Amino acid sequence: MNTMTADFPMSRILRCYLLEARCEFMRLLRTPSFVVPCLSFPAVFYLLFGVILGGTRGNSGMAGYLLATYGVFGIMGVALFGFGVTVAIERERGFLTLKRALPMPPGALLFAKTAMAMVFASMVSLILAVIALTMAGVSLAPWQWLALFAVNVLGVLPFAAIGLLIATLCSGQASPAIINLIYLPMAFLSGLWMPLSILPGWIAGAAPVWPSYHLAQIALHVVGRDAEQGIGLHLIYLLAVTVVCFLLARKRLLSLNQITA
Amino acid sequence: MQSESMAVLAELRNAGKQYGPLVALENLDLSLRAGELTALLGPNGAGKSTAIGMLLGLLKPTSGEVCLLGRSPQDLAARRQIGVMLQSAELPDSNTVGELLELTRSYYAAPLSTRECVDLAGLDGLLGRRYAKLSGGQQRRVQFALAVCGRPRLLFLDEPTTGLDVEARQGLWQAIRELVASGCSILLTTHYLEEAEALADRVVVINHGHCVADGTVAQVRARVAQRRIRCRSSISAEAVALWPEVRHARVDSGNLEIIADSAEPVVRRLLAEDARLHDLEVQRAGLTEAFIELTREAA
Known part of the structure; x- marks a missing residue:
């Protein structure tokens, strides 16, 4: 594809990507049904279960554990809803078709959505870090704070791909319900709300099925509380989920276009 | 003909499109020439959207070829020279008009200024408003502004005035005329x-995936200028169908319905033959009926 031409230099293309991301950011920011739950639920849940009910104050290990898992819980929501709901609605409204007809640089919308999921994920990560520092008494080394932040930001990728796939399979109206049906049980079953060690054995046994378990293990590795199964395996699993869901979603979007356009 | 010498900007050559067993388009030839406004007409499901989808690179033809500005429609360099307004496409509710305009302008090499877009599409005072807060007519105007903001050589307008009131429609027509005068093809x-009568240099009628008429407005209008006569009468449809000037006659829920080349001789004879005839009504045949006529001729 002939993307760059003399009258359309690289700087112009970069500007398209940036403006696309800004539009996406403003869209999300002005959607209270996205912003309020995505930013407040992880904080409220962490406060409630991790700090108040968990009684982890002074138990630095457990507080660190829950900081890692609630971070994963928070960014899952950002990615699943940010992709699943917005793409389903935009697909239904014919906006994606219009975008394909316009001379938008390839992948600009996907880039914008991914970048914005990462921006919101970093907000979630920062909010939880502030709670952890001020109320839960978590003390970590600087590299651990940074590594947790990086895990949270990059961790949106597999869940963005899952959200994208859901968006191609259900209507805009149905997608929030379907995402909740996947999101909340998956979070619970992979030990994000409470450690797997205090849940029934069969739940802990089945946990490695869920992508969120593997991201949580990487985050827990940072705070030294993982099951020590090796980071490589978790990374491979998450990479596979990302690639497979993305390719399935892409195939489905192309075939939908052929039928409805 | 003068049009033969004009450059072809976009073309479907012998294009066909099938969705499984359903044939949406068959062997369609359509060329869009520089400086012309071509109106593509046809009833719902005729294949208009499929034809446009192929020209825009949204759909791949099952057979035949598509050419957009000398390139494949998938090519970004070709699409940077076109503008698009799709009937079925809604913009995101929570973006402002200004954000949407700035983003779409960024896709083009030499876009109009924001001010020019506002003037052309009549968006005064709307730049800071969110798309969802606009009236239906204002939303159409925003879509129009996005379509023209890149100074397109070729503009695709898919039912641009659906849902507009009379005044807004006249305003959009004026903007379209200005674009054509400045050399844009549509x-x-x-x-x-x-x-179509007010704007088009050329009219293409398709039905059931086939082209059934292609010519100047005057040429096509001559074919669709029949009158539709309705009345309650005891004269049988079969008898009326044999009269000169009458194309078709049938009885529809008690009404005698006649399609005729001109109304006056037929009405005169109807009144002469049936003194008790009542509920007489004469209309120019509607576009859809005329298309059905055209397809019947073609079949």
């Missing part, structure tokens, strides 16, 4: 015959 689809 492909327009519409359900309104008067819109």
